[in-house]
Amino acid sequence: MSIVAAVRRANQPGVPEDSVxxxxxxxxAVLVAMAACxxxxxxxWATALLAMVLVSAGTIFSHITRAGPPGWVKIMxxxxxxxxxxxxxxxxxxPTGGITSIIDPLTVLLVAILVVHSFHVPSRRDLLxxxxxxxxxxxxxxxLAIDLRFGLFVVAWLACCFWGLTEMWTSVSxxxxxxxxxxxxxxxxxxxxxxAIFLVLPAPVVSSxxxxxxxxxxxxxxxxxxxxxxxxxVPTQLSRAGSPTGRTRVGGYLGFAASLNTALRGxxxxxxxxxxxxxxxxxxxxxxxxxxxxxxxxxxxPVPRRPLRESSPFVLPISPGDAPFxxxxxxxxxIASATANLVFHAQSANELWFPAGKLYVDQxxxxxxxxxxxxxxxxxxxxxxxxxxxxxxxxxxSPVGLPAAVQSEEEQLPHPYPRVLALARSITAHDTTTxxxxxxxxxxxxxxxxxSENIPPLPSGADTVDEFLFGNRxxxxxxxxxxxxxxxxxxxxxxxxxxxxxxxxxxxxxDLYQVHANDAHAxxxxxxxxxxxxxxxxxxxxxxxxxxxxxxxxxxxxxxxGRIPGVPVVLAAVAVxxxxxxxxxxxxxPATWAGRVARSAERAGRxxxxxxxxxxxxxxxADRLDELGGRVDPAWSRxxxxxxxxxxxxxxxxxxxQRALALEAKRARVPRRAPAGSADASERPLVRR
Amino acid sequence: xxxxxxxxxxxAPIAAGVLIIALWWLVxxxxxxxxxxxxxxxxxxxxxIGIGGPFVVxxxxxxxxxxxxxxxxxxxxxxxxxESRSRVRVRPVDPPGPxxxxxxxxxxxAVDTTVTLVxxxxxxxxxxxxxxxxxxPFALQWWTKRxxxxxxxxxxxxxRCGPAQRVPLRSEEGTGDLLDRPRSDEGLPRGARPYLPGxxxxxxxxxxxxxxxxxxxxxxxxxxxxxxxxxxxxxxEAEAAERVAEGALGSVVRLLHDGRPVVxxxTEHSGPVLAAVADxxxxxRRLARAVAAxxxxxxxxxxxxx
Numbered sequence: 001m002s003i004v005a006a007v008r009r010a011n012q013p014g015v016p017e018d019s020v021x022x023x024x025x026x027x028x029a030v031l032v033a034m035a036a037c038x039x040x041x042x043x044x045w046a047t048a049l050l051a052m053v054l055v056s057a058g059t060i061f062s063h064i065t066r067a068g069p070p071g072w073v074k075i076m077x078x079x080x081x082x083x084x085x086x087x088x089x090x091x092x093x094x095p096t097g098g099i100t101s102i103i104d105p106l107t108v109l110l111v112a113i114l115v116v117h118s119f120h121v122p123s124r125r126d127l128l129x130x131x132x133x134x135x136x137x138x139x140x141x142x143x144l145a146i147d148l149r150f151g152l153f154v155v156a157w158l159a160c161c162f163w164g165l166t167e168m169w170t171s172v173s174x175x176x177x178x179x180x181x182x183x184x185x186x187x188x189x190x191x192x193x194x195x196a197i198f199l200v201l202p203a204p205v206v207s208s209x210x211x212x213x214x215x216x217x218x219x220x221x222x223x224x225x226x227x228x229x230x231x232x233x234v235p236t237q238l239s240r241a242g243s244p245t246g247r248t249r250v251g252g253y254l255g256f257a258a259s260l261n262t263a264l265r266g267x268x269x270x271x272x273x274x275x276x277x278x279x280x281x282x283x284x285x286x287x288x289x290x291x292x293x294x295x296x297x298x299x300x301x302p303v304p305r306r307p308l309r310e311s312s313p314f315v316l317p318i319s320p321g322d323a324p325f326x327x328x329x330x331x332x333x334x335i336a337s338a339t340a341n342l343v344f345h346a347q348s349a350n351e352l353w354f355p356a357g358k359l360y361v362d363q364x365x366x367x368x369x370x371x372x373x374x375x376x377x378x379x380x381x382x383x384x385x386x387x388x389x390x391x392x393x394x395x396x397x398s399p400v401g402l403p404a405a406v407q408s409e410e411e412q413l414p415h416p417y418p419r420v421l422a423l424a425r426s427i428t429a430h431d432t433t434t435x436x437x438x439x440x441x442x443x444x445x446x447x448x449x450x451x452s453e454n455i456p457p458l459p460s461g462a463d464t465v466d467e468f469l470f471g472n473r474x475x476x477x478x479x480x481x482x483x484x485x486x487x488x489x490x491x492x493x494x495x496x497x498x499x500x501x502x503x504x505x506x507x508x509x510x511d512l513y514q515v516h517a518n519d520a521h522a523x524x525x526x527x528x529x530x531x532x533x534x535x536x537x538x539x540x541x542x543x544x545x546x547x548x549x550x551x552x553x554x555x556x557x558x559x560x561x562g563r564i565p566g567v568p569v570v571l572a573a574v575a576v577x578x579x580x581x582x583x584x585x586x587x588x589x590p591a592t593w594a595g596r597v598a599r600s601a602e603r604a605g606r607x608x609x610x611x612x613x614x615x616x617x618x619x620x621x622a623d624r625l626d627e628l629g630g631r632v633d634p635a636w637s638r639x640x641x642x643x644x645x646x647x648x649x650x651x652x653x654x655x656x657x658q659r660a661l662a663l664e665a666k667r668a669r670v671p672r673r674a675p676a677g678s679a680d681a682s683e684r685p686l687v688r689r
Numbered sequence: 690x691x692x693x694x695x696x697x698x699x700x701a702p703i704a705a706g707v708l709i710i711a712l713w714w715l716v717x718x719x720x721x722x723x724x725x726x727x728x729x730x731x732x733x734x735x736x737x738i739g740i741g742g743p744f745v746v747x748x749x750x751x752x753x754x755x756x757x758x759x760x761x762x763x764x765x766x767x768x769x770x771x772e773s774r775s776r777v778r779v780r781p782v783d784p785p786g787p788x789x790x791x792x793x794x795x796x797x798x799a800v801d802t803t804v805t806l807v808x809x810x811x812x813x814x815x816x817x818x819x820x821x822x823x824x825x826p827f828a829l830q831w832w833t834k835r836x837x838x839x840x841x842x843x844x845x846x847x848x849r850c851g852p853a854q855r856v857p858l859r860s861e862e863g864t865g866d867l868l869d870r871p872r873s874d875e876g877l878p879r880g881a882r883p884y885l886p887g888x889x890x891x892x893x894x895x896x897x898x899x900x901x902x903x904x905x906x907x908x909x910x911x912x913x914x915x916x917x918x919x920x921x922x923x924x925x926e927a928e929a930a931e932r933v934a935e936g937a938l939g940s941v942v943r944l945l946h947d948g949r950p951v952v953x954x955x956t957e958h959s960g961p962v963l964a965a966v967a968d969x970x971x972x973x974r975r976l977a978r979a980v981a982a983x984x985x986x987x988x989x990x991x992x993x994x995x
Contacts, residue, residue, distance in 0.1 A: 139713060139716060139729070143724075143725050145724040154727070165735070165827035165828065171828075172824060173790050173828075175794035176790065177794065178826050186827075189734075189742070190731070190735045194727075195734075197733055198727065204717040204718045204725070277721045279721075332721070508723065510723045511721060511724075511726070
């Protein structure tokens with residue numbers, strides 16, 4: 001077959017599709033995909049709603065004209081698709097757009113094609129195309145989805161797709177429908193296959209620069225140029241040094257400010273601070289401290305007031321100590337709740353996609369945003385991560401190589417630590433290399449100290465390192481890492497304190513690290529002349545302190561209670577209560593009409609002050625009730641006689657009559673009984689008619 | 690016969706599926722988004738089941754012929770009832786016929802569907818060959834399996850009724866006065882009896898019919914003349930044998946229509962057969978079973994010639 005013939009054959013109009021259900025399913029898939037894009041702000045909701053209306057109208061038009069679509073529709077579809085493609089390529093190739101912002105034009109392209117195509121969907125093949133295009137739209141939406149709420153759209157879209165595909169088989173086979181078992185088997189098999197592939201395939205990582213999102217989120221300008229802000233939970237509020245009496249930092253962490261007080265580990269909580277898409281887990285550093293003051297860390301040189309003015313992406317200057325070589329690590333940070341305006345990154349940041357026109361960069365690599373980083377802020381960092389192996393670090397015995405000024409800062413100590421020096425020397429007596437000394441010190445700390453956050457704040461003025469190393473040797477990450485840094489400095493090895501976040505739990509669906517407030521961490525960076533600053537985390541080697549059962553249990557109960565959402569629990573309790581109430585009422589309802597008559601009689605008697613006695617037959621009781629009413633209308637006796645005839649005589653009235661008797665009993669009343677005392681109230685009617 | 694189901698033109702959907710998944714995977718690993726990969730996995734799962742699922746459906750399909758006529762004629766449709774538990778497309782291959790969907794419409798039990806066969810040649814069919822196909826559950830890929838289904842009873846396909854040949858009658862040979870003489874082979878009318886299917890029209894006795902109120906025919910004495918014997922010798926070549934059989938059937942039918950007893954001589958699988966034929970159906974069956982003299986001992990199959 002020649003190419004022309006093949007093209008002609010492919011262009012032949014298909015058989016008109018008569019199945020309305022198939023069209024509705026395909027329309028549903030398209031609408032869900034558009035809604036998904038709108039929910040992720042890839043297109044405006046107004047645009048999405050307009051597109052949905054047009055697609056719906058186009059689908060109806062296509063169904064009506066399926067047998068003979070007008071010729072102008074095909075021309076309109078072709079022109080519309082061409083225009084959408086031209087728009088897409090112009091947007092992608094424009095200087096302000098570029099390939100790195102492909103998502104938005106791609107969304108517009110797909111939406112436009114779906115809209116114009118919906119007016120010319122006569123056959124099954126065209127409907128299949130609609131399903132495929134909706135899949136593309138869902139993929140575009142999924143590229144920006146960062147939480148599990150997107151799963152609702154996925155489920156809805158899949159439901160429409162599966163419905164459409166099964167309807168396609170119904171249409172093809174002239175009415176063949178899958179049985180429930182077949183449908184369950186098909187869906188189960190598809191889900192199993194998907195799950196198997198999901199498990200087998202490696203997790204996706206950012207491996208190219210096709211699309212990096214940068215979004216300002218709910219923040220604002222920070223008042224002071226280069227100032228740190230947002231550690232109190234308000235994006236633009238300037239940060240202040242934390243103290244044992246002022247636990248107002250992000251999640252309770254005291255470190256994202258001009259100084260780090262090591263006397264207290266705040267109560268960090270479990271709030272989600274950010275989600276991170278990264279090629280590999282890292283220590284995401286926010287800032288480093290080089291000046292140790294005995295109880296707190298600070299920076300010798302504050303963040304410069306002069307910003308780095310560029311447009312995104314920012315090419316960041318090389319800081320002293322940046323890793324000269326390594327591998328690239330792309331990380332995208334999605335801020336979930338207001339946090340400090342520090343730009344977190346792995347090791348040495350090279351390039352930064354950030355929603356601002358300027359940045360403040362410290363010489364130690366600390367990056368400060370001019371904008372408060374509120375919820376919804378997004379930025380991407382390309383870092384250079386050291387790939388030095390332990391063997392390489394162990395072999396690195398070259399001179400320090402830091403500028404003298406920098407070296408003096410990184411070896412600074414507020415006062416001599418003779419005991420610390422003696423201890424460090426004794427531990428590293430047999431080590432000749434920097435790496436060997438670091439490893440020995442970490443090993444010693446791991447063997448002789450314990451980790452605990454439940455310790456009282458250190459007394460004011462107490463030296464953290466002395467207290468930790470020569471006290472009870474129980475502390476938290478800031479105290480453990482500070483002790484290592486001070487021991488290294490006492491040995492003349494440049495070291496500094498770094499604070500930031502460690503990767504939290506990894507979500508396999510979104511492929512994002514969930515970083516919570518209690519993932520805030522402090523560790524040590526040690527200088528290696530051939531490799532720059534290398535991260536060491538002594539806390540990882542420290543075992544937890546023996547728990548105090550009472551305190552732990554109370555903590556657990558308190559935190560568990562604190563996590564319980566109030567309103568849903570109350571609503572659920574109310575709902576359960578209502579269900580129980582109605583179920584009990586239904587169960588208490590007599591099963592037979594005779595039972596309902598007896599219950600009505602007892603209820604009426606109770607209301608009238610004449611409850612039924614345990615040994616009293618229904619006939620007797622009805623007689624008493626009629627007496628109460630003066631026997632004007634012996635309705636109760638008549639009803640009781642019917643019940644007795646049914647129960648003992650087998651004379652069941654017809655169903656209609658049963659209903660009428662039960663209704664009559666329900667409506668019958670007994671006059672209320674007079675106050676006791678004048679006569680036998682149970683025998684004498686109180687109201688005579 | 691293919692025991693296993695085969696995909697029909699599979700490379701296009703498989704290639705498209707692999708391409709889609711590869712592109713999707715590429716996008717997922719460029720964007721680093723887990724949701725893209727999750728969606729891609731689900732789409733791949735659906736494609737996998739859509740492409741491979743029909744194999745299971747076709748392999749598990751249970752199709753059988755419930756009812757079939759015992760006689761048919763070459764070139765004329767023969768309706769057989771086919772039962773299937775699942776909805777499958779059936780295309781008769783031997784004998785051929787138009788494709789049709791059989792099986793339940795909706796989630797119900799097995800149902801019978803009529804499948805039309807159009808045998809091209811005479812022969813005796815003990816079974817039929819079908820191509821059964823399905824694209825369930827998602828109509829993305831067709832899979833086909835060839836099955837041979839036994840018929841409840843052998844289907845005798847008679848040859849087409851060809852033009853009658855002139856058969857010389859012994860009593861008329863060389864006499865010169867043949868047409869005006871009463872026909873001696875019919876005997877004399879003995880009485881009238883009610884019409885039975887198969888009675889020649891010319892024997893209808895109209896006065897008796899008018900008297901009785903329903904068709905009556907003359908009942909004749911036993912024919913006095915000898916039956917006409919037609920010996921059919923089929924050539925080995927299939928088409929030529931078909932033509933000969935068609936001509937023989939036409940002649941037999943004509944003679945029967947004229948009221949002459951006919952003795953048909955054929956060669957069957959078991960050997961030469963010489964026996965009287967009373968009606969067209971019997972003659973058709975005999976000719977359906979007939980084989981070339983040289984082919985005696987082989988099974989007469991329509992595709993292979995008589």
